[in-house]
Amino acid sequence: MLEIELCGIKLTNPTILAAGVMGSTAASLNWAYRSGAGAVVTKSFSKEPNEGYKNPTTVAVEGGIINAIGLSNPGLSAFKKELNQLDNEVKVAASIYGSSPGEFAEIAAEMEDLVDFLELNVSCPHAMEGCGASIGQDPELTFAVVKAVKNEVSIPIITKLTPNVTDLTEIALSAVNAGTDALTLINSLGPGIKIDLETGLPILSNKVGGMSGPAIKPIALRCVYEVFKVVDVPIIGVGGIVKFQDVLEFLFAGASAVQIGTAIMYQGLEVFTEISNGLEKYMLENNYSKVEDLVGISHKI
Numbered sequence: 551m552l553e554i555e556l557c558g559i560k561l562t563n564p565t566i567l568a569a570g571v572m573g574s575t576a577a578s579l580n581w582a583y584r585s586g587a588g589a590v591v592t593k594s595f596s597k598e599p600n601e602g603y604k605n606p607t608t609v610a611v612e613g614g615i616i617n618a619i620g621l622s623n624p625g626l627s628a629f630k631k632e633l634n635q636l637d638n639e640v641k642v643a644a645s646i647y648g649s650s651p652g653e654f655a656e657i658a659a660e661m662e663d664l665v666d667f668l669e670l671n672v673s674c675p676h677a678m679e680g681c682g683a684s685i686g687q688d689p690e691l692t693f694a695v696v697k698a699v700k701n702e703v704s705i706p707i708i709t710k711l712t713p714n715v716t717d718l719t720e721i722a723l724s725a726v727n728a729g730t731d732a733l734t735l736i737n738s739l740g741p742g743i744k745i746d747l748e749t750g751l752p753i754l755s756n757k758v759g760g761m762s763g764p765a766i767k768p769i770a771l772r773c774v775y776e777v778f779k780v781v782d783v784p785i786i787g788v789g790g791i792v793k794f795q796d797v798l799e800f801l802f803a804g805a806s807a808v809q810i811g812t813a814i815m816y817q818g819l820e821v822f823t824e825i826s827n828g829l830e831k832y833m834l835e836n837n838y839s840k841v842e843d844l845v846g847i848s849h850k851i
């Protein structure tokens with residue numbers, strides 16, 4: 551009943567592990583999938599290893615957490631080894647990033663035979679110069695990155711966007727016009743800051759970081775709602791989901807699937823089955839036979 555088709559690929563349910571949370575090893579990706587995720591996304595990785603920022607890289611705040619990990623990752627060849635060890639049935643997206651269209655395309659080409667989808671991270675709010683949100687805040691750069699990857703691979707491309715822009719629909723349309731097959735909305739919001747009352751200094755080593763968790767849900771929902779009106783590709787909603795009612799809101803706003811990140815830190819991987827069970831019960835009680843019928847209900851009036 552919960553099965554969906556995303557860019558032609560069947561998922562057992564619409565809940566997906568978000569990039570950056572438990573996505574660094576085959577063992578943790580397999581574990582998330584076995585725990586009930588309909589698909590999993592790797593931590594974002596680049597061509598070369600990247601150490602990222604020094605600790606502390608995450609701090610809890612009211613309504614969520616702020617993180618500035620700095621896209622730390624062991625690089626493409628290490629990730630290829632992990633992806634080779636995934637269980638056969640795992641539906642997986644490789645989240646990749648780079649500093650130029652060519653770099654994105656180079657990594658993408660190496661992923662074609664290893665993963666079901668690519669997720670282009672052009673949206674990290676605390677990436678180094680030239681990466682992350684500095685691409686996704688510029689419609690032309692976004693177009694160039696998506697186009698370069700589209701020319702390189704035939705697997706579905708998902709572009710993950712940042713809410714930290716004046717007009718998200720403009721960026722979304724750039725990605726769609728360049729050939730993205732789906733959009734993920736949104737990456738963490740920000741940057742935000744948390745001050746240590748003892749020292750008076752920012753807690754994170756990078757000082758500022760991206761905000762995630764329940765406090766950002768209304769903004770993520772607004773992004774999905776707004777972009778749904780102008781694009782014809784599926785949207786994956788993400789930001790602050792902790793329970794099935796949150797998923798319903800995202801589906802109604804126009805998401806075809808959802809991702810879950812921060813909730814896993816508080817609720818564990820059980821969150822996937824809890825949400826799926828709640829969603830299934832809701833659908834049975836309200837006479838819905840497929841998830842698709844819930845998508846975009848907010849726009850039907």
Ligand SMILES: Cc1cc2nc3c(=O)[nH]c(=O)nc-3n(C[C@H](O)[C@H](O)[C@H](O)COP(=O)(O)O)c2cc1C
Binds near residue numbers: 710
């Ligand atoms: C600790 C942490 C690390 C993250 N790392 C990445 C990442 O590597 N790539 C990416 O696209 N998003 C990353 N994100 C953003 C999440 O995938 C997600 O878009 C965001 O946290 C909002 O969802 P949530 O409120 O369910 O966590 C990270 C989030 C957190 C909390």
